[in-house]
Amino acid sequence: MNYQPFSHDFVVENPEQQTFFVNREVFVSDDVLEREKRRIFDRCWVYVGHASELKNPGDFKTRPVAGRPIIFCRDRDGEVHALINCCRHRGALVCREREGNARQFYCMYHGWTYHPDGRLKSVPGDTAYGPAFDKDQMGLVAVPRLESYRDFYFANFDADAIDLDTYLGRAKEYIDLVVDQSPSGKMQIISGTQEYDIRSNWKLLVENSVDDYHLISTHSTWLNYMRNSGVNVTPPKGELLPTRGYGRDLGNGHLTTDNPNYRGRPVARWISVYGEDAKADIEAMRNELVQRLGSARAARVADTNRNLCIFPNLVINDGSSVTVRHFYPVAPGQMHVTAWALGPVEETEAQRARRLHAFLTFYGPGGFATPDDVAALEAAQLGFAAYREVPWSDLSRGMGKASDEQLATDEGHLRVFWRKWRELMEARP
Amino acid sequence: MNEVVTATVSRAEVEDLFFHEADLLDNWKLDEWLTLLTDDATYYVPPNDKPDADARFTLFTIADDMVRLRERVIRLKDPNCHAEYPLSRTRRLIGNVRIVGVDGDEISAAANFIIHRFRHNDLLRVFVGHYRYKLRRVGGRLKIAERRAILDAEELGLLGSVSFIL
Numbered sequence A: 001m002n003y004q005p006f007s008h009d010f011v012v013e014n015p016e017q018q019t020f021f022v023n024r025e026v027f028v029s030d031d032v033l034e035r036e037k038r039r040i041f042d043r044c045w046v047y048v049g050h051a052s053e054l055k056n057p058g059d060f061k062t063r064p065v066a067g068r069p070i071i072f073c074r075d076r077d078g079e080v081h082a083l084i085n086c087c088r089h090r091g092a093l094v095c096r097e098r099e100g101n102a103r104q105f106y107c108m109y110h111g112w113t114y115h116p117d118g119r120l121k122s123v124p125g126d127t128a129y130g131p132a133f134d135k136d137q138m139g140l141v142a143v144p145r146l147e148s149y150r151d152f153y154f155a156n157f158d159a160d161a162i163d164l165d166t167y168l169g170r171a172k173e174y175i176d177l178v179v180d181q182s183p184s185g186k187m188q189i190i191s192g193t194q195e196y197d198i199r200s201n202w203k204l205l206v207e208n209s210v211d212d213y214h215l216i217s218t219h220s221t222w223l224n225y226m227r228n229s230g231v232n233v234t235p236p237k238g239e240l241l242p243t244r245g246y247g248r249d250l251g252n253g254h255l256t257t258d259n260p261n262y263r264g265r266p267v268a269r270w271i272s273v274y275g276e277d278a279k280a281d282i283e284a285m286r287n288e289l290v291q292r293l294g295s296a297r298a299a300r301v302a303d304t305n306r307n308l309c310i311f312p313n314l315v316i317n318d319g320s321s322v323t324v325r326h327f328y329p330v331a332p333g334q335m336h337v338t339a340w341a342l343g344p345v346e347e348t349e350a351q352r353a354r355r356l357h358a359f360l361t362f363y364g365p366g367g368f369a370t371p372d373d374v375a376a377l378e379a380a381q382l383g384f385a386a387y388r389e390v391p392w393s394d395l396s397r398g399m400g401k402a403s404d405e406q407l408a409t410d411e412g413h414l415r416v417f418w419r420k421w422r423e424l425m426e427a428r429p
Numbered sequence B: 001m002n003e004v005v006t007a008t009v010s011r012a013e014v015e016d017l018f019f020h021e022a023d024l025l026d027n028w029k030l031d032e033w034l035t036l037l038t039d040d041a042t043y044y045v046p047p048n049d050k051p052d053a054d055a056r057f058t059l060f061t062i063a064d065d066m067v068r069l070r071e072r073v074i075r076l077k078d079p080n081c082h083a084e085y086p087l088s089r090t091r092r093l094i095g096n097v098r099i100v101g102v103d104g105d106e107i108s109a110a111a112n113f114i115i116h117r118f119r120h121n122d123l124l125r126v127f128v129g130h131y132r133y134k135l136r137r138v139g140g141r142l143k144i145a146e147r148r149a150i151l152d153a154e155e156l157g158l159l160g161s162v163s164f165i166l
Helices: A030-041 A164-168 A171-179 A202-210 A212-218 A220-228 A278-293 A295-302 A349-362 A370-386 A412-426 B011-026 B030-034 B066-076
Strands: A011-014 A019-023 A046-050 A059-065 A068-074 A080-084 A099-101 A120-122 A145-149 A152-156 A187-189 A194-198 A246-249 A255-260 A304-310 A314-318 A322-331 A334-344 A392-394 B037-045 B062-064 B089-103 B106-118 B125-138 B141-151
Touching: A011 A412, A019 A412, A030 A322, A030 A412, A046 A059, A046 A068, A046 A187, A046 A322, A080 A145, A080 A152, A145 A164, A164 A171, A171 A304, A171 A314, A194 A322, A194 A370, A202 A255, A202 A304, A202 A314, A202 A322, A202 A334, A202 A370, A202 A412, A212 A220, A212 A370, A220 A349, A220 B066, A246 A412, A255 A412, A278 A295, A278 A349, A295 A304, A334 A349, A349 B062, B011 B030, B011 B089, B011 B106, B011 B125, B011 B141, B030 B066, B037 B066, B062 B066, B089 B125, B106 B141
Parallel strands: B037 B141
Antiparallel strands: A011 A019, A019 A392, A046 A152, A059 A068, A059 A099, A068 A080, A145 A152, A187 A334, A194 A334, A246 A255, A255 A304, A304 A314, A314 A322, A322 A334, B037 B062, B089 B106, B106 B125, B125 B141
């Protein structure tokens, strides 16, 4: 792609004035979206799926990844692949089911078949081709790079990208805090997928997922519910972290909130909503954590929450439950969101039910909070129609403070995203 | 020997209940709607990709016990329930009502629904699916012990949030 600088700056930072502004054209422009696809989604590591979704050889899930139709699958030898779901012959999808177990992928257009590892298996009437036709070179195309960290699989469409481990960098520490909830270090995606569109720009969901400033105004009905259920929703003073929580820069555009928990955690902090029956069970889980990890690390895992954003579009919220969600733009003013619940593989039926109940109280399209986030994002997108007259979004909260003093109610961690966005969007290829 | 109680019910009575319920929900008379439910009622919206699943093992869109359902009504009446303020206008068409079975005092019934939902500044969103109900008589009155609203859409997509009661 030819380098063409933007005609003006979209992200304007003034440390002296302690201001940080984002031009709202970035939420409505087709040109910006097109550049984001090429500069961000085609070059960064993007989430594909979790190893637990492919339990057995032959298991597959089809899903879009960075706009491409992908088959996320496990071959007969147990190897995990991300294959582009596109017949080498004339381009049709070779798998049109959402999920299943396949001995082969069959293109219903002309009958070409592929092995679950992508190799071309058979071509009807292959004697019609000349000597240049090499079946060994005509398998399904794999994503250029596929790597995993603790069972989270990511793809990169840039073959020359840095490795996933380097890319994740300090974000790994926070993924570890999530995965350490399982005694065996094995988490699983729980069945049941929440897939919904939000009629707003995708970047607003990055901001919203980690923005604690909006809690009181956007989510008062959820706070009421917790209060009505006997949960003390006032954060305690002086526990674990010296304030109500921080927004953290994890490098490479990754960011997280790091908050003391005061609203319960399935692993492992009891609140009244769970019922008296659950008290001993959660105490036992807590003891297991202490034995395995030591008391300090157990407290870090079980008494703090994090809303983690892996640049550009994966969010793992680890609080009242664990959600894994990613999103991709359909248009400047619309995104498609896919969300799952994640839990330790060892969970008993009662523990799993408790986790899911807690999930649904806050999260998802039928929860007590997510629909109001969606309403807020859609209201913002409607406002952006006036981006020429009211051009700047203000993300200046906490600009006067050092990086490690940014609260979760400041906007320092949101600025981490925007600085990375600017770097990639303005870089010379 | 225990007395075997077998419920008796006509389709007309079930239809009356469903049509009355639809009217209360369309008119946002949610407190009155709660009186149609038994004290231990449940309300489920399964995930679109697992419509037959069990909420103990599967992430649903909605899986409310009566405690949370009462809280949901409190929320929906609050102007700070931003997803439903101003309130959506909904219109439900309930059809194909049938009694599926009777097990002791519990009646299983089913119906199809089409719900058109209109909002200021928003798209028309059409929710299509079917209900599975469990009904029980309480003091002679037919009440809802379980209602399951199963959407036909393969994913929520542009249906967006399920912020009103399906």
